[in-house]
Amino acid sequence: MKLLYFAWVRERIGKTEEDIDPPEGVATVGDLIGWLAGRGEEYAHAFENPKIIRAAIDRAHVKADAAIGGAREVAFFPPMTGG
Amino acid sequence: MAATISLQAGPFDAGAEVTKLTRGRTDIGAVVTFTGICRGDENGAPIAALTLEHYPVMAEGEIARHVEEAQRRWSLLGTTIIHRYGRIAPGEDIVLVVTASSHRHDAFASAEFLMDYLKTRAPFWKHIEQAGGGTWVAAKSTDDAAADRWAQQGGTS
Numbered sequence: 001m002k003l004l005y006f007a008w009v010r011e012r013i014g015k016t017e018e019d020i021d022p023p024e025g026v027a028t029v030g031d032l033i034g035w036l037a038g039r040g041e042e043y044a045h046a047f048e049n050p051k052i053i054r055a056a057i058d059r060a061h062v063k064a065d066a067a068i069g070g071a072r073e074v075a076f077f078p079p080m081t082g083g
Numbered sequence: 084m085a086a087t088i089s090l091q092a093g094p095f096d097a098g099a100e101v102t103k104l105t106r107g108r109t110d111i112g113a114v115v116t117f118t119g120i121c122r123g124d125e126n127g128a129p130i131a132a133l134t135l136e137h138y139p140v141m142a143e144g145e146i147a148r149h150v151e152e153a154q155r156r157w158s159l160l161g162t163t164i165i166h167r168y169g170r171i172a173p174g175e176d177i178v179l180v181v182t183a184s185s186h187r188h189d190a191f192a193s194a195e196f197l198m199d200y201l202k203t204r205a206p207f208w209k210h211i212e213q214a215g216g217g218t219w220v221a222a223k224s225t226d227d228a229a230a231d232r233w234a235q236q237g238g239t240s
Contacts, residue, residue, distance in 0.1 A: 007136055007208035008219050059141035061204065075138060075206075079222030082135065082142075082166065082207025083119055083178055083198055 001068070003036075005046070006077035009053065012046035022068070029055045030064035032074065046076075054079060086150045086162040090142055092169040097179050104161040104183050111160050115190040117180040117198055123173035125220070131212040133220075135168045135177070138206035142166070149200045153182070156196070157189035164197065166207065196233050203230040 004017045026035045030050070037047040047053060055062050056075040068074060087103075089095075097118050105111050121133050150162050161183035171177055180197050184190040201207075209220040 004138070006138055006206065007210070010136075056138070056141055056206070059138070059144055061145075075141070077138070077206060078208065078219065080203060080206055081209045081220040081222050082137070082205045083202035083226075 001071050002073045004073060004075040006075065008078055009046045009076050013042050027067060027069065028064065029057070029062055029066045029068060029074070032068055033064070033076070052079065053077075086147070086154075087164070088143060088146050088150065089165045090137065090139065090146075091165065091167055094167070094176060095165045095179055097176070097181075100163050100165065100179060100181055104163060104181055108160070108183075110185060111183045112185045113187040113190040114161075114181060114183045115187070115194040117178075117194050118176050119178040119198075121171045121173050121175050121177055125211050125213070128213060130173060131214070132173070133171045133177070134210045134212065135166075135171065136208045136210065137166075137168045141206050145205045146201070149197060149204070153193040153196055157182075157184065157193040159184055159189060159193055162193070162197075164201075166201065166205065168207070170212075199226070199230040199233060202226040 002017060002019055005013050005015060010016055022032060022035055026032055033047050033050045033053060036043045054077050057066060057071045058073050097116055101114055101116055105114060123129060146164055153159060159182055163181040165179040167177055178201065180194050182190045182194040203226050211218050211220060
């Protein structure tokens with residue numbers, strides 16, 4: 001699946017997007033955040049406070065308990081500050 | 084009812100957008116426009132510019148979804164939303180919401196609803212350029228509260 005990162009999540013990880021293949025057992029958005037946080041210092045920094053991270057699956061807002069099975073594009077970003 | 088939604092790097096002309104909505108129409112009795120403008124300071128410190136980052140396809144989808152919600156909740160005869168991205172200098176426009184209706188109440192209420200949701204649900208992020216470096220604008224709990232009150236009034240968003 002394709003992961004997209006925005007704003008300071010993108011800056012901390014140092015990438016705008018990447019393709020990943022999460023291991024079995026990573027079933028939800030929350031699981032995915034936990035797994036990503038273990039991939040290195042930059043990911044640990046980006047996801048140090050998972051409660052404030054927002055996520056979207058295939059361009060729709062989701063909560064941490066949303067299943068990622070079948071997702072093509074998962075995005076992680078801070079709370080939005082548009083308008 | 085047709086809505087115009089544009090995400091663009093360049094500036095817009097709020098007056099021209101109102102004219103586009105109302106020209107030749109005699110059913111519209113009220114137009115509300117909201118323009119969000121880049122301030123020259125943030126928390127008392129001068130800023131050089133804002134840079135707006137966005138998630139393009141999702142931003143269009145979220146805005147369209149909330150326009151549809153506004154059209155269900157109020158009697159609207161026209162809606163225009165323009166949101167800029169990229170670097171924006173102090174004094175320049177950032178966002179435009181125009182709502183047209185037969186009477187003022189629906190135009191006022193829907194414009195405020197749309198702005199409250201743009202602030203909290205549309206995937207845009209403001210980065211501030213200041214002397215000494217850059218920072219990301221922090222989300223405000225008052226903006227979340229402003230959006231939440233519409234849900235309490237019986238919305239689906």
